Amino acid sequence: MEAEGPLVSVLDHGALKLIQSYGDDSMICRAARVSVDGGVREGTPSKERDRVLIRYLAKQHHTSPFEHCGATFYVKAPIxxxxxxxxxxxxxxxxxxxRYSTTFGEYYLPTVERLITEQSQDSRQGQGRVKGPEEALMAREKIREHCEKALEEYHSLLEMGVSRELARSVLPLNVYSEMYATxxxxxxxxxxxxxxxxxxxxxxxxxxxxxxxxLREVFPTGMGAFAEMEGWG
Ligand SMILES: Cc1cc2nc3c(=O)[nH]c(=O)nc-3n(C[C@H](O)[C@H](O)[C@H](O)COP(=O)(O)OP(=O)(O)OC[C@H]3O[C@@H](n4cnc5c(N)ncnc54)[C@H](O)[C@@H]3O)c2cc1C
Structure with a gap:
């Protein structure tokens, strides 16, 4: 079991942290080699042989050996x-x-640059028509005002005695929540x-x-092989 990773900032108030990982590059190779050799052999000391094998597995879509490794992340992200x-x-x-917690207090406010950017020119994903920084600033302010008001309403509903599970219905989708994902x-x-x-x-x-x-820190060869194949840089 590998140690936890650092808490990495994502977006304005978001975060991600590797909580645990299991397996390593040599585990991928051990699982793959049982097909040919059987037995409970240790990983080979040759990193180069492992590297060649892992790249071959990824290229051939022989993906099941990669299922013997894995990771859990803590994620703080907008809903x-x-x-x-x-x-x-x-x-x-x-x-x-x-239902059990009232810790919702932070929300995601896109930057001016993000509000202007049209993410995709050739599909309907992310189309936007904000013309420039002035419009974007206005839009940003509108989002901020709306979220502040929604949070205020949320807390006032709680104070009135409305249950947490119902009070949350006024929260916007950009409020931050937290999860573990494995x-x-x-x-x-x-x-x-x-x-x-x-x-x-x-x-x-x-x-x-x-x-x-x-993942590249923990599985440099395994993730490196996919990153190279998929052009992830
Ligand atoms: C750019 C983008 C835009 C999207 N837009 C929309 C959208 O507008 N509306 C929307 O509803 N969703 C949208 N999605 C979500 C998308 O349809 C998939 O639900 C999501 O990407 C998860 O992919 P997946 O099913 O391959 O993943 P997983 O759920 O992790 O499944 C992995 C694979 O397991 C197999 N599998 C898992 N469960 C089943 C099952 N029940 N039956 C058959 N095979 C299964 C499939 O081979 C699947 O590819 C979008 C996703 C992306 C990336």
């Missing part, structure tokens, strides 16, 4: 990011509960393929980049 994230059914999740290495690569792509939303891509960086 709309978590909602996209939870579509990935091959991960296991535990999230902060609005997957095996192959399923992390599937997540990364979809969420690092140009047509994925900027905000979830920011988290995907942080996941890739953390």
């Amino acid at each position: 709309f990011v978590l909602r996209q994230w939870h579509r990935h059914r091959t991960q296991s999740y535990n999230e902060l509960s609005g 997957a095996n290495l192959w399923n992390w690569t599937r997540f990364l393929k979809l969420r690092l792509a140009q047509d994925a939303q900027f905000e979830i891509r920011a988290y995907a980049k942080a996941i890739l960086a953390a």
